[in-house]
Amino acid sequence: MDATYITFDNLRRPAAQQALQAVPGEPLLRARSICKRYGNVHALSDMGFELQEGEVHVLFGENGAGKSTLISTIAGAVQPDSGELCMHGHPVRLRNVHEARKLGIAAMFQEFSLAPHLSVEENIMLGAEPCRNGFIDGKARRERVAGVLKRCGFSLDPQAMVATLSRAQQQMVEMAKALLTQPKVLILDEPTASLSEKETLALFDLVRKLREQGVGIIYITHRIKEIETIGDTVTVLRDGKYIATVPVREVNHQRLVELMTGRTFQDLYPRIEHRAGEPLLRIDGLSVRRVGLEGASIEVRAGEVVGLAGLVGCGKSEIGRAAFGLEEIAEGTVRVKDQTIARPTPAGMLAAGLSYITSDRRNEGLMMLRSTQENITLSALGSAALSRLGLVRRARERSMAQQLGTRLRVHPLDQDKAVGKYSGGNQQKVLISKSLARPANVFIFDEPTVGIDVSARVEVYAFIKELVDAGDAVLVISSDLPEVLNLSHRLYVVRDGRIVDHMVGDEVEESRALLGFFGDPILSHQDHP
Amino acid sequence: MSTPLSSLSSTPAAAFSAKSWFVKLGILPFLLAASILYFAGSEPRFLSGDNLFNVARQSTFLIIVAMGQMIVIVTAGLDLSAGSIIGFSGVVAALALNQVLGTSPEAIWLSIAAAVGAGLCAGLLVGAINGFGVSVLGVPPFMMTLGTMTSLIGVTLSLTNGLPVTGVPDEFMRLLGYGRVLGMTPPILITIGLFVLVFVLLNRTTTGRYFYAVGSNARAAQLSGISTRKHVFLAYLFAGLLAAVAGVLFVARTGSAEAMNGQPYTLQAIAACVIGGVSLFGGMGRVRDVLLGALFITILTNGMNLVRVESYVQQIVLGAVLIVSLVADQLRLKWLT
Numbered sequence: 001m002d003a004t005y006i007t008f009d010n011l012r013r014p015a016a017q018q019a020l021q022a023v024p025g026e027p028l029l030r031a032r033s034i035c036k037r038y039g040n041v042h043a044l045s046d047m048g049f050e051l052q053e054g055e056v057h058v059l060f061g062e063n064g065a066g067k068s069t070l071i072s073t074i075a076g077a078v079q080p081d082s083g084e085l086c087m088h089g090h091p092v093r094l095r096n097v098h099e100a101r102k103l104g105i106a107a108m109f110q111e112f113s114l115a116p117h118l119s120v121e122e123n124i125m126l127g128a129e130p131c132r133n134g135f136i137d138g139k140a141r142r143e144r145v146a147g148v149l150k151r152c153g154f155s156l157d158p159q160a161m162v163a164t165l166s167r168a169q170q171q172m173v174e175m176a177k178a179l180l181t182q183p184k185v186l187i188l189d190e191p192t193a194s195l196s197e198k199e200t201l202a203l204f205d206l207v208r209k210l211r212e213q214g215v216g217i218i219y220i221t222h223r224i225k226e227i228e229t230i231g232d233t234v235t236v237l238r239d240g241k242y243i244a245t246v247p248v249r250e251v252n253h254q255r256l257v258e259l260m261t262g263r264t265f266q267d268l269y270p271r272i273e274h275r276a277g278e279p280l281l282r283i284d285g286l287s288v289r290r291v292g293l294e295g296a297s298i299e300v301r302a303g304e305v306v307g308l309a310g311l312v313g314c315g316k317s318e319i320g321r322a323a324f325g326l327e328e329i330a331e332g333t334v335r336v337k338d339q340t341i342a343r344p345t346p347a348g349m350l351a352a353g354l355s356y357i358t359s360d361r362r363n364e365g366l367m368m369l370r371s372t373q374e375n376i377t378l379s380a381l382g383s384a385a386l387s388r389l390g391l392v393r394r395a396r397e398r399s400m401a402q403q404l405g406t407r408l409r410v411h412p413l414d415q416d417k418a419v420g421k422y423s424g425g426n427q428q429k430v431l432i433s434k435s436l437a438r439p440a441n442v443f444i445f446d447e448p449t450v451g452i453d454v455s456a457r458v459e460v461y462a463f464i465k466e467l468v469d470a471g472d473a474v475l476v477i478s479s480d481l482p483e484v485l486n487l488s489h490r491l492y493v494v495r496d497g498r499i500v501d502h503m504v505g506d507e508v509e510e511s512r513a514l515l516g517f518f519g520d521p522i523l524s525h526q527d528h529p
Numbered sequence: 530m531s532t533p534l535s536s537l538s539s540t541p542a543a544a545f546s547a548k549s550w551f552v553k554l555g556i557l558p559f560l561l562a563a564s565i566l567y568f569a570g571s572e573p574r575f576l577s578g579d580n581l582f583n584v585a586r587q588s589t590f591l592i593i594v595a596m597g598q599m600i601v602i603v604t605a606g607l608d609l610s611a612g613s614i615i616g617f618s619g620v621v622a623a624l625a626l627n628q629v630l631g632t633s634p635e636a637i638w639l640s641i642a643a644a645v646g647a648g649l650c651a652g653l654l655v656g657a658i659n660g661f662g663v664s665v666l667g668v669p670p671f672m673m674t675l676g677t678m679t680s681l682i683g684v685t686l687s688l689t690n691g692l693p694v695t696g697v698p699d700e701f702m703r704l705l706g707y708g709r710v711l712g713m714t715p716p717i718l719i720t721i722g723l724f725v726l727v728f729v730l731l732n733r734t735t736t737g738r739y740f741y742a743v744g745s746n747a748r749a750a751q752l753s754g755i756s757t758r759k760h761v762f763l764a765y766l767f768a769g770l771l772a773a774v775a776g777v778l779f780v781a782r783t784g785s786a787e788a789m790n791g792q793p794y795t796l797q798a799i800a801a802c803v804i805g806g807v808s809l810f811g812g813m814g815r816v817r818d819v820l821l822g823a824l825f826i827t828i829l830t831n832g833m834n835l836v837r838v839e840s841y842v843q844q845i846v847l848g849a850v851l852i853v854s855l856v857a858d859q860l861r862l863k864w865l866t
Contacts, residue, residue, distance in 0.1 A: 324752075345754075346752050346753070346754045347755070348754075350754040364748035364749050367746045367750075368746070369808075374741070378738075379752075379755075387734075387735050392734060394733070
């Protein structure tokens with residue numbers, strides 16, 4: 001085997017330059033048996049992937065399936081433990097993002113790599129400033145930035161400070177930065193996550209233009225509609241392994257989800273009996289100024305799962321957060337059982353029997369460095385069950401944590417282990433255990449399965465079923481559309497801070513939900529029957 | 530409630546490597562053992578009864594202040610005003626003493642009670658100001674306590690016109706300074722008592738647990754229905770109180786009160802916490818280790834004095850030890866998660 005890798009050091013040699021030219025029959029980029037471990041976790045094992053010129057290749061998989069590790073490897077941000085990357089059939093070794101960029105691989109990651117206090121222009125040229133006599137050549141920089149913005153069709157003020165831009169505009173800056181070097185391989189990690197519909201369409205136009213120019217595009221998205229609209233080929237990953245590569249034309253939604261989860265639909269989502277009783281949670285005319293939420297009214301009854309669906313940032317999450325006292329309520333009322341709570345606070349809502357399971361485990365859910373036991377019992381510690389006169393009843397605390405951890409199947413359960421050492425799935429289970437430490441009848445799950453593997457996901461759903469069967473009320477807020485579609489007995493759709501649709505029972509279906517998401521059926525024109 | 534305590538036996542019995550011990554205990558036990566061995570080997574007087582008694586007595590102030598500092602650091606805060614509180618509360622106590630004795634010279638016990646009460650209240654007051662600034666006004670702890678530290682020195686100096694307050698009666702000094710109870714001086718007994726109290730507070734009470742929770746993840750604590758403001762406030766109150774105890778005891782020991790009396794203790798207390806494995810990011814740390822950290826600093830100073838290390842060199846050694854422990858702390862955190 002040819003052992004001469006192309007690296008940054010020998011890039012300028014003629015042989016290397018020649019190897020970077022297209023070779024007939026060889027893909028633009030090929031990853032072969034890539035392995036990457038973090039501690040005991042196999043982020044990628046024996047991963048293979050091929051990208052052709054002029055192709056939009058979608059990577060599809062759950063959170064934690066290995067998509068991010070794969071693109072980080074290709075972009076040079078992560079070094080694989082073994083395996084190789086080839087460009088035009090020629091092995092390359094990338095030690096960092098800079099080297100990858102020199103070889104024509106550019107990436108736009110979800111976490112923006114922008115310096116917020118520098119201008120658009122300074123950010124785009126960061127690390128590649130044109131210099132004359134050791135000083136930055138301002139004129140050349142302005143020209144190059146104007147050029148790339150024009151090529152992309154972005155109308156941005158090059159002098160504006162990045163921190164003052166909207167998220168969508170910041171993304172344009174990131175995109176311009178990636179396209180500055182005219183890459184052959186462009187990696188887009190959930191590029192539409194924060195874009196409005198119009199901006200999304202503009203982005204698709206740009207992607208199509210690049211595809212025509214022969215750029216190979218690796219595209220990560222969770223939205224199946226997007227795959228159908230813009231993708232040519234889709235590669236599915238699961239648990240760090242390669243599952244399948246299929247042309248987009250030949251698959252449908254259900255098949256993709258089955259490939260992604262490794263289960264059939266029936267396996268993944270439990271059947272939950274709908275036995276609606278009295279209303280346990282009523283939110284009336286709720287408005288939250290900060291996010292432009294207006295007049296949201298929902299009701300969740302005992303013995304039912306109600307879903308809240310919508311795009312990221314539409315305000316659906318804030319409905320749950322406001323009800324738990326995490327957002328300032330401008331107008332509206334929150335009722336739990338027969339009790340109207342004028343000013344919700346977490347302490348008050350917990351006392352009223354409402355539990356909110358946050359979507360952000362790391363930042364507001366768990367104390368990562370503290371033990372499992374302390375995490376599980378935290379909200380119940382002050383109650384008479386666990387303390388007397390301010391003194392913790394330690395044996396009771398321990399047995400409660402043991403009981404709840406076992407019930408949620410935290411496995412292996414070690415009460416003294418720092419929660420941060422658990423996998424995402426186990427962390428989520430600890431988080432849910434915690435919500436059970438206080439007696440509650442109303443559970444608000446905000447993105448209940450974000451960042452956890454399939455088996456944990458199935459267990460979380462089974463647990464939701466358990467709650468509902470026992471007569472509790474469950475509100476599921478999720479950006480994972482199949483999840484809310486398949487769990488909910490009733491589904492509310494939120495768009496731009498308003499509830500725009502309410503489906504009951506058999507009315508709950510994807511096309512109607514998507515119609516609600518986007519307002520008009522632009523993105524669903526390629527709807528499969 | 531019939532769940533078996535099976536998890537008690539779940540500690541892995543296999544891994545007894547140096548690394549796992551280090552992750553478990555921190556660097557302190559190693560430093561402590563090394564310094565004791567070294568000083569015992571190079572200077573026979575180090576292990577003499579007199580010297581050990583000396584170390585215990587010297588370490589009391591630092592231990593008390595460090596425990597207060599620790600409570601604040603556990604909530605992800607910092608108290609730079611601890612040293613100033615020592616000076617301030619000492620001066621207030623001494624002034625109260627003189628005031629009462631000036632009007633009624635016979636009322637010696639009343640004057641002592643007034644002095645202790647006034648000194649402790651002075652500390653609580655400063656603690657409350659710190660706590661209010663950090664928890665209600667949202668001033669970063671570093672800036673807030675830097676501010677109180679600076680103004681407090683000014684306040685104390687103007688109370689005394691810049692002169693030391695003297696005329697402390699012998700009864701006061703014997704009771705709280707050099708007397709003997711059960712063969713030990715009062716400060717040692719008081720320190721032991723306070724250690725037990727702080728230990729119980731942090732390990733057995735809900736309030737203590739909430740300190741850790743607030744420092745570990747304030748948002749998570751809030752979502753669990755815990756008032757972060759209240760607990761941050763309380764932490765500074767405790768720190769102020771403990772520093773004030775040290776301040777009153779200091780006056781009893783030296784017989785005079787001065788604004789600048791406690792200054793070195795601020796940074797030494799922070800150092801004792803860090804060497805004791807208390808994370809400056811909050812949420813982590815044990816009182817026992819803080820006690821050992823304060824002891825270690827005292828032993829190091831004492832030992833270096835005995836083997837006649839120049840005071841400039843002592844400074845270098847103390848600084849280096851602090852940096853080494855911080856690096857070790859980082860490493861430990863990394864291995865812990």
